[in-house]
Amino acid sequence: xxxGKRLKQQIQETLPDWRDKFLAYKDLKKLVKLxxxxxxxxxxxxxxxxxxxxxxxxxxxxKFNAFFxxxxxxxxxxxxxxxxxxxxxxxxxxxxxxxxxxxxYREEMGKIRKDIVDFHGEMxxxxxxxxxxxxxLAKILKKYDKRTGGLLRLPFIQKVLQQPFFTTDxxxxxxxxxxxxxxxxFPAVKEEGGVHERExxxxxxxxxxxxxxxxxxxxxxxxxxxxxxxxxxxxLPPLILPDPDxxxxxxxxxxxxxx
Amino acid sequence: MSSSLPVLPTPLEExxxxxxxxxxxxxxxxxxxxxxxxxxxxxxxNNGTVGxxxxxxxxxxKDINLSSFSSNSSGSQNSLFIPQSSTNGVSLPPISSxxxxxxxxxxxTFSRERKENxxxxxxxxxxxxxxxxxxxxxxxxxxxxxGGMSYEDCAKTTDWPDWADRFLNDDDSLEPNWNGLLIDVDxxxxxxxxxxxxxxxxxxxxxxxxHHPSQSGExxxxxxxxxxxxxxxxxxxxxxxxxxxxxxxxxxxGGSERATPKGILKLMNxxxxxxxxxxxxxxxxxTARYKPKLSEGxxxxxxxxxxxxxxxxxxxxxxxxxxxxxQMEVQKQLHEQxxxxxxxxxxxxxxxxxxxxxxxxxxxxxxxxLKVSSSIPDEPSSPISNVMQPSPVNHTSEVSEQPHVASxxxxxxxxxxxxxxxxxxxxxxxxxINQDKGMSSTPPTKRxxxxxxxxx
Numbered sequence: 001x002x003x004g005k006r007l008k009q010q011i012q013e014t015l016p017d018w019r020d021k022f023l024a025y026k027d028l029k030k031l032v033k034l035x036x037x038x039x040x041x042x043x044x045x046x047x048x049x050x051x052x053x054x055x056x057x058x059x060x061x062x063k064f065n066a067f068f069x070x071x072x073x074x075x076x077x078x079x080x081x082x083x084x085x086x087x088x089x090x091x092x093x094x095x096x097x098x099x100x101x102x103x104x105y106r107e108e109m110g111k112i113r114k115d116i117v118d119f120h121g122e123m124x125x126x127x128x129x130x131x132x133x134x135x136x137l138a139k140i141l142k143k144y145d146k147r148t149g150g151l152l153r154l155p156f157i158q159k160v161l162q163q164p165f166f167t168t169d170x171x172x173x174x175x176x177x178x179x180x181x182x183x184x185x186f187p188a189v190k191e192e193g194g195v196h197e198r199e200x201x202x203x204x205x206x207x208x209x210x211x212x213x214x215x216x217x218x219x220x221x222x223x224x225x226x227x228x229x230x231x232x233x234x235x236l237p238p239l240i241l242p243d244p245d246x247x248x249x250x251x252x253x254x255x256x257x258x259x
Numbered sequence: 260m261s262s263s264l265p266v267l268p269t270p271l272e273e274x275x276x277x278x279x280x281x282x283x284x285x286x287x288x289x290x291x292x293x294x295x296x297x298x299x300x301x302x303x304x305n306n307g308t309v310g311x312x313x314x315x316x317x318x319x320x321k322d323i324n325l326s327s328f329s330s331n332s333s334g335s336q337n338s339l340f341i342p343q344s345s346t347n348g349v350s351l352p353p354i355s356s357x358x359x360x361x362x363x364x365x366x367x368t369f370s371r372e373r374k375e376n377x378x379x380x381x382x383x384x385x386x387x388x389x390x391x392x393x394x395x396x397x398x399x400x401x402x403x404x405x406g407g408m409s410y411e412d413c414a415k416t417t418d419w420p421d422w423a424d425r426f427l428n429d430d431d432s433l434e435p436n437w438n439g440l441l442i443d444v445d446x447x448x449x450x451x452x453x454x455x456x457x458x459x460x461x462x463x464x465x466x467x468x469x470h471h472p473s474q475s476g477e478x479x480x481x482x483x484x485x486x487x488x489x490x491x492x493x494x495x496x497x498x499x500x501x502x503x504x505x506x507x508x509x510x511x512x513g514g515s516e517r518a519t520p521k522g523i524l525k526l527m528n529x530x531x532x533x534x535x536x537x538x539x540x541x542x543x544x545x546t547a548r549y550k551p552k553l554s555e556g557x558x559x560x561x562x563x564x565x566x567x568x569x570x571x572x573x574x575x576x577x578x579x580x581x582x583x584x585x586q587m588e589v590q591k592q593l594h595e596q597x598x599x600x601x602x603x604x605x606x607x608x609x610x611x612x613x614x615x616x617x618x619x620x621x622x623x624x625x626x627x628x629l630k631v632s633s634s635i636p637d638e639p640s641s642p643i644s645n646v647m648q649p650s651p652v653n654h655t656s657e658v659s660e661q662p663h664v665a666s667x668x669x670x671x672x673x674x675x676x677x678x679x680x681x682x683x684x685x686x687x688x689x690x691x692i693n694q695d696k697g698m699s700s701t702p703p704t705k706r707x708x709x710x711x712x713x714x715x
Contacts, residue, residue, distance in 0.1 A: 066494065073497045073540065077547045080502060110579070117583045117590075124594045131597050134604065154615055157608055164496060168601070174499075175594050182587065211586040218593045221600070236603050239596060246588055 003139050004029070006224050010132055013216035015122075018129065021067045023060055023136040031056060032140065036147035046148075053144065057137070057156070061163055064133050068165035071126050075119075079174055082116055086185060113186055120178045121210035123171050128217040130165050135224065215250050222247070495536040501529060505540060515545050 004025050011022050035049040089112065091097050093105035137160055141153040160166060225239040241247060508526035512518035520537040527537070 069494055069496050074543060074547070076497055076499050076502045077540075077544055079499070080506065081547050113583055114579075117586050121586065121590045124590050124597070127594060127597045131600060131604075134601075138604070154611060158612060161605065161608060166601075170498065172594075172598065179587075179591065188584070211582075211589070214586070214590045214593050218589060218596070221593070221596055225600075236600060236607070239600075241592060241596070243588070243592065246585075246592065250589070 003136065003224065006220055007132065007136060010217065010220045013220070014129070014213055015125065015210075018067075018125075021063060021129070023064075023133045023140075024056065025136050025140060028053065028056060028060075028140045029143065032144050032147050035144070050148070050150070054152070057140075060133075060137075061160065061165070064130070064165035065163055068126065068130060072171060075123055075126070075171065075174055078119060079177070082112070082119060083181070086112055086116075086181070109185070113182075116178060116182055118210045120175060120182070121214045123175045123178065125210070125213055125217060126171055127168050127175070128214075128221070130168050132220075132224075134160065134166055215247070218247055495532060497540065501527075501532075502540075504529065505537070505544070509541075509544070515541065515548060 007022065007025050011019055014022075031049055031053040035046055035053060089105065089108040092099055093101045093108060097105075138153075138157055141156055144150055145153040222239045222241070225236055504527045505523060508523045509515050509518045511526060512522045518541070520534050520541055523541065524532060524534050524537045
């Protein structure tokens with residue numbers, strides 16, 4: 001399947017607020033066509049289209065940066081709040097706390113666990129957002145150079161690599177921190193039975209939750225990485241999942257169309 | 260919120276003497292003394308808190324034919340950006356205007372980079388209009404979360420003087436510029452097709468907003484908002500350390516309800532941070548704290564998690580715990596794969612850059628060779644001269660040509676490098692062969708095919 005379609009899928013499966021924040025791949029493709037279709041004409045139309053193309057690219061990048069940094073800021077705040085919440089619950093209702101209360105502790109921790117897992121998911125989805133937009137940019141630039149014989153791709157992509165929306169180190173760090181917090185506060189319990197069952201039966205994910213989005217993102221990632229007609233030396237190799245069973249066993253129920 | 264000064268380097272120093280926000284000016288000036296490249300660099304502040312200010316730095320195609328732009332005022336920053344490629348560049352006349360006419364002229368090689376901060380969606384107007392009670396939404400218009408200050412050290416210091424000179428020589432005072440821009444900008448032009456390269460930050464901002472005419476109120480507001488106190492337009496990239504300082508300051512000032520942005524700003528004492536950044540951050544902070552407090556103790560909250568969890572069809576009577584565990588596994592995998600993918604992408608581009616540099620070097624070597632032995636028919640280099648055919652614009656032939664040259668010169672070296680760094684599927688060798696065959700075709704086609712080679 002073509003990238004454009006994959007992107008569309010991804011946008012459908014993403015958080016509602018994010019839907020208009022993705023790359024305008026189609027529009028850019030149209031501009032590329034425009035540029036490549038009028039080289040013979042001596043007027044400035046090719047140059048004009050090219051300028052528009054660059055202009056749109058820059059705008060898109062602006063959009064990504066603004067959105068990304070906003071989300072990042074939110075994550076920083078929420079991260080701190082979650083940490084504080086956990087500490088206050090432990091301090092209050094934990095075993096060594098002020099008012100040790102198992103029921104309260106469990107209840108509050110249950111809420112926190114749900115929230116923190118979703119928080120983790122959102123951050124990962126932002127990383128995914130960043131990556132899919134980068135991929136789209138790289139592809140459209142490649143198309144551009146190919147169609148027009150231009151030299152836009154290389155320098156442009158070098159700039160993109162340094163943009164805030166692509167420099168995801170902080171978010172990555174927060175994700176890892178989140179994972180260690182979860183492991184520390186909610187220690188994993190060996191569940192032999194659970195694993196066994198999972199292998200046998202497929203799990204259907206319905207609803208509109210974060211889990212659904214992350215599953216969709218992972219599947220899309222896998223699909224995008226499949227070889228294409230222009231697969232080459234410099235293409236990304238196909239995705240290799242360490243635990244392919246995991247994602248294979250999960251199906252996404254078709255979303256209820258938003259009318 | 261995001262009010263921001265356009266990050267116009269030199270002009271800003273000269274043309275904003277009466278900026279009310281002197282803090283801003285000095286911060287901007289400090290920024291100006293460094294070249295800006297789109298890399299985040301920590302800002303040192305007195306209390307050790309660091310923040311990242313960033314500007315975007317985009318690249319304009321080398322061979323675009325842009326000549327004159329009708330301009331009302333000169334000296335505004337072009338919103339089109341120019342790659343720093345070869346040193347022999349033709350300066351683009353300062354551009355600022357409403358409509359532009361792009362005429363074809365002899366192609367021009369641009370040699371400078373423009374730094375731009377055009378966070379259009381950061382609108383000062385949002386600040387002025389919406390009192391602090393209004394929660395910030397994540398939409399295009401109200402992307403007010405801390406207008407960012409962009410600040411980066413640029414490695415390409417050589418370009419700076421050229422570009423700065425240009426502004427010094429050609430610019431009118433910025434005040435009239437802005438008025439001119441405001442006039443321009445107010446002309447509603449939802450058409451993204453019309454290029455309006457005016458003072459990068461200002462019109463760019465409004466233009467971007469105009470791309471989304473559906474979000475009305477804020478859009479038209481944007482240009483108007485620019486005339487009053489222009490605060491830092493660049494967006495601030497918050498860090499956990501900054502947030503710590505923020506939280507500490509809020510605590511000292513008596514809590515999030517009582518603390519004022521001004522007080523917080525003062526206490527934090529972070530260079531480059533503006534009151535608008537603090538304002539928007541405070542708003543976010545309050546929202547984040549308010550929501551959980553709402554749900555504490557209500558039965559609704561208990562229902563919601565279960566509702567979400569049953570997003571998993573519990574065929575196997577999976578408990579909430581198990582469901583969450585599964586969710587975590589998927590998310591962890593996704594995260595891991597994304598990291599891997601990102602690293603690969605970085606490496607691919609590094610390689611491409613490396614090849615490009617190598618090719619340029621070889622091209623220059625060839626140039627010299629040809630010059631030296633101009634009278635002598637150069638057989639070994641004839642494949643090279645084929646390659647060197649491309650348009651006069653490109654002194655640096657595209658990397659895509661590399662394979663041809665490589666075949667003649669350092670083929671072993673380059674292909675080895677390439678293969679070591681990436682596990683090349685068998686198809687790659689086919690690519691090589693195809694391109695060799697394509698050598699005699701016209702340059703664009705050659706490039707086109709060879710670009711395949713560099714697909715990402």
